[in-house]
Amino acid sequence: MSPADSWGRYPHVEQQTRSLVWRSDALPHGEGSLLPRGLGRSYGDSCLNAGGTLLLTAGLDRLIDFDPTTGLARCEAGVSLDTLLRLCVPRGWFLPVTPGTKFVTVGGAIANDVHGKNHHRSGTFGRHVRRFELLRSDGSRRMCSLEENPDWFGATVGGLGLTGLVTWAEVQLVPIRNPFVVQETIPFENLDGFFRVSRESEADHEFTVSWVDCLARGRKLGRGLFYRGNFAPSQFERLPLAKSHLSHGAGLAVPVDLPAFCLNRLSVSAFNLLYYHRQRGRPSQQLIHYDPFFYPLDAVHGWNRIYGRQGFLQFQCVVPHATARDAVKELLERSARGGLPSFLSVLKTFGDLPSPGWLSFPRPGITLALDFANRGEKTWRLVEALDRVTREAGGAVYPAKDARMGPESFAAYFPQRERFAPYVDPAFSSSFWRRVNPVSLPMPSLEGRGDSAAPPASLLALR
Numbered sequence: 001m002s003p004a005d006s007w008g009r010y011p012h013v014e015q016q017t018r019s020l021v022w023r024s025d026a027l028p029h030g031e032g033s034l035l036p037r038g039l040g041r042s043y044g045d046s047c048l049n050a051g052g053t054l055l056l057t058a059g060l061d062r063l064i065d066f067d068p069t070t071g072l073a074r075c076e077a078g079v080s081l082d083t084l085l086r087l088c089v090p091r092g093w094f095l096p097v098t099p100g101t102k103f104v105t106v107g108g109a110i111a112n113d114v115h116g117k118n119h120h121r122s123g124t125f126g127r128h129v130r131r132f133e134l135l136r137s138d139g140s141r142r143m144c145s146l147e148e149n150p151d152w153f154g155a156t157v158g159g160l161g162l163t164g165l166v167t168w169a170e171v172q173l174v175p176i177r178n179p180f181v182v183q184e185t186i187p188f189e190n191l192d193g194f195f196r197v198s199r200e201s202e203a204d205h206e207f208t209v210s211w212v213d214c215l216a217r218g219r220k221l222g223r224g225l226f227y228r229g230n231f232a233p234s235q236f237e238r239l240p241l242a243k244s245h246l247s248h249g250a251g252l253a254v255p256v257d258l259p260a261f262c263l264n265r266l267s268v269s270a271f272n273l274l275y276y277h278r279q280r281g282r283p284s285q286q287l288i289h290y291d292p293f294f295y296p297l298d299a300v301h302g303w304n305r306i307y308g309r310q311g312f313l314q315f316q317c318v319v320p321h322a323t324a325r326d327a328v329k330e331l332l333e334r335s336a337r338g339g340l341p342s343f344l345s346v347l348k349t350f351g352d353l354p355s356p357g358w359l360s361f362p363r364p365g366i367t368l369a370l371d372f373a374n375r376g377e378k379t380w381r382l383v384e385a386l387d388r389v390t391r392e393a394g395g396a397v398y399p400a401k402d403a404r405m406g407p408e409s410f411a412a413y414f415p416q417r418e419r420f421a422p423y424v425d426p427a428f429s430s431s432f433w434r435r436v437n438p439v440s441l442p443m444p445s446l447e448g449r450g451d452s453a454a455p456p457a458s459l460l461a462l463r
């Protein structure tokens with residue numbers, strides 16, 4: 001992947017790059033504004049900086065300290081979750097929260113305050129970050145935690161890389177007894193089925209997520225497969241091993257951009273039908289390695305190329321429980337009749353643990369993620385319509401997956417943006433930030449704002 005692209009490969013922009021090597025160095029100068037860049041696994045333009053400079057953090061890849069008795073890991077911000085897993089799993093520790101790919105950096109996970117299959121139990125990644133160092137363009141360095149500079153902590157977690165460069169961070173890992181997960185797969189016949197299985201699963205299962213057949217309509221609208229699991233205990237019953245029970249190893253790769261006609265309504269319908277029916281309507285239980293359980297897509301390197309040269313748009317929203325049933329139904333209906341099949345559709349319930357970042361996306365409700373090949377105007381119109389449904393339902397769209405939301409939507413989804421704006425480093429910006437703030441927000445001085453207010457007690461209780 002070119003460092004000029006995001007994972008959705010849309011939009012394409014011209015920008016410079018500067019590689020960072022030492023965390024003790026001052027920030028390099030570049031053309032235009034600066035923006036840190038991890039592994040570019042954000043889909044839209046929050047990791048792009050048209051006309052500016054990306055600060056590539058891949059060189060900040062050192063593990064600084066790891067205590068195998070407490071599971072506290074300190075590392076530079078360019079260390080990937082993959083690297084952390086290689087270190088911690090053999091020693092009986094795991095990531096407290098992980099997104100659906102392990103090829104993201106610790107800095108990127110903080111800046112988007114990422115969530116995983118255990119959001120209903122563990123909240124977001126930022127809740128497990130004990131502290132980090134923030135380097136600003138004026139050369140100042142701040143230690144940030146819930147106790148020290150808590151306002152800078154709240155602005156930077158979920159802060160889209162705009163408050164400065166996170167040079168290193170300390171993350172609290174969680175203990176595991178072995179690297180296998182006991183996974184159950186439960187087919188559900190429609191949206192009501194999803195809500196029912198989700199409710200039944202949350203108390204006893206650490207990890208939950210569902211794949212949805214986005215082309216099913218009528219009484220079958222929202223049918224899919226519900227995956228739930230827990231790390232296996234040290235002693236467990238004999239269970240069948242999943243076909244993909246081992247770690248991915250070298251994996252497959254998509255070597256070229258596939259032509260646009262490969263992903264059409266017919267091919268996606270056929271895939272969805274086969275995928276849904278492979279369960280034959282019956283629940284199953286299997287033992288599966290954490291790698292295919294958490295990162296099924298990582299098995300196919302460069303899978304984003306299946307969408308062709310024009311790239312794709314992902315749409316991920318969350319809608320509150322009160323409006324979720326109607327809103328998710330409408331989102332799925334619109335997407336099913338929009339003539340643009342979503343290849344990958346995922347539903348999940350977010351829990352109510354507060355996210356520590358002022359601009360964090362996760363909040364209580366149901367989250368739905370849909371992928372659409374970029375077919376220009378048609379795709380745009382569909383995703384705009386989904387955005388309107390989300391707004392009317394009082395929900396929010398995830399900036400890490402967005403290449404399109406307008407300023408009004410951003411303001412509605414992230415009411416804390418005005419509190420956040422003064423913390424943006426004056427030398428930093430991104431294509432996303434300029435898009436959602438076309439007119440500069442007033443930048444009140446930080447002096448005397450009282451932003452060092454103590455974090456919510458529920459966050460401190462984690463300590």
Ligand SMILES: Cc1cc2nc3c(=O)[nH]c(=O)nc-3n(C[C@H](O)[C@H](O)[C@H](O)COP(=O)(O)OP(=O)(O)OC[C@H]3O[C@@H](n4cnc5c(N)ncnc54)[C@H](O)[C@@H]3O)c2cc1C
Pocket residue numbers: 007035036037038039040041042043046047057077078098099100101103104105106107108109111112113114115116117159160161162164165166167297400
């Ligand atoms: C297959 C796949 C599955 C995914 N599943 C999920 C999921 O389940 N949950 C979820 O939440 N997300 C998910 N994502 C999105 C992904 O986790 C986030 O976009 C993540 O932030 C990407 O990290 P990155 O290192 O690639 O950072 P980039 O995409 O390069 O950058 C992301 C942001 O982090 C900032 N940043 C990077 N490094 C630093 C630093 N050192 N200091 C300050 N800011 C920095 C950048 O400026 C940018 O704003 C998924 C993505 C893919 C491709």
